[in-house]
Amino acid sequence: MSRTHVTCVLNGDPIDFLCNDYQTLLSVLRDELGMIGTKEGCGTGDCGACSVILDGQLVCSCLVFGPEVEGRSIETIEGMADGQHLHPLQESFLEGAAFQCGVCTPGFLVAAKALLDRNPTPTETEVRYGVAGNLCRCTGYDKIVRSILDAASRMSNPQTHKEAT
């Protein structure tokens, strides 16, 4: 089978890769590019472990064809921290013990970032709906929801938070 040559932007850097017509973006990231932060849970859009942001839109990378991303921009979990500085969501997840096995974590973080980019001060209900497309078999969700709310308040009141800690 002939492979398609695709050029796109990944976490801010221009890249290119070869893929098969029906290869998913998830498989391109993991198997062609070695970016294994993005996880595969179900492969059918149900679990959200493979979440990435494609041209500003939160999507399941298992439901995107590799050749589709020609000319487009992708953000994955690998692009979330700023060098050595973790994103406030990553810090809250660590402090709030929002993961156990960790398979769902990159997907939750990416989905939570997409939510906070759109709505910096979500209510608990909005957070629960915002990550309704992400499944976790370990934590029972509560710590994840608390950690996202905590990160949202840190990000919107950096000053207050510094004093409190």
Next chain:
Amino acid sequence: MELLSANPGAAVFAGATDLIPQIQGGRPEPSLVVDLKRIPETSRIEAHNGVWRVGAAIPAAVLTAHAGLSTTFPGLVEAAGLIGSDQIQGRATLGGNLCNASPAADSVPPLVALGADAIIVGPGGERSAPVSEVVIGPGATSLDQAEFITGFRIPSPSQGSSDAYERFIPRTEMDIAVVGSAARIRVDGDGRCEEASVVLAAVAPTVVEVGAASGILAGRVIPTDSARDPFWDELGEAVVSCCNPIDDKRGTAEFRRRVAQVLARRTVVTAARRARETL
């Protein structure tokens, strides 16, 4: 289009949220897939002379974030906002929701209730067809192999007119409708119903319009809650007579008939309230 005509095994796709799970589930890969999002008119939203044209390949997340659409067609946007998760809404489109031809597709009842037409292009040029004529059975459409939908033409609601959509699912998110109901209502200056359309999902092989609804509701002042009023029983009977549901793991046929009655009433109440608010 040439690609589609030359390759009988080819398929179009937009969000691929139905197509990829179907391929994963063992359906043979199409010989070729055409990404409709690359055709600019499938992504356009515009309003001209009282008619909206909404591209067929626009993700639901873009529709729900569109202020003009949300105020003009609250029921349609409500339905788009119920499709799957935020991740799915980042991809799922109206064209795909319709052409996948599931009886439970959430955005189809509001499109039908709004009297939308599908704009279809094919080797013979452009034609249009009422959305209600596109799906002919579960998984089957009336489109030719080389045809696809570029967008939908939706008449702007006249003053005093609005729509609503609700569905029942056993969970709060991420499930397929057991029953869905869309309503579009037009009221006069006194809040009296002049015209109504009620369209149900998941109670028959395709969505069904409750043809008798307009006759039953016309001339009535629709209450702001679903309080008992004899004409609700009439509407309920009309709803049941349109239903031809199946029993499955999501609900029995009898349960679906009951839920359809409740949702039809609720969406009529909501659409009528919204309609009065436009006056």
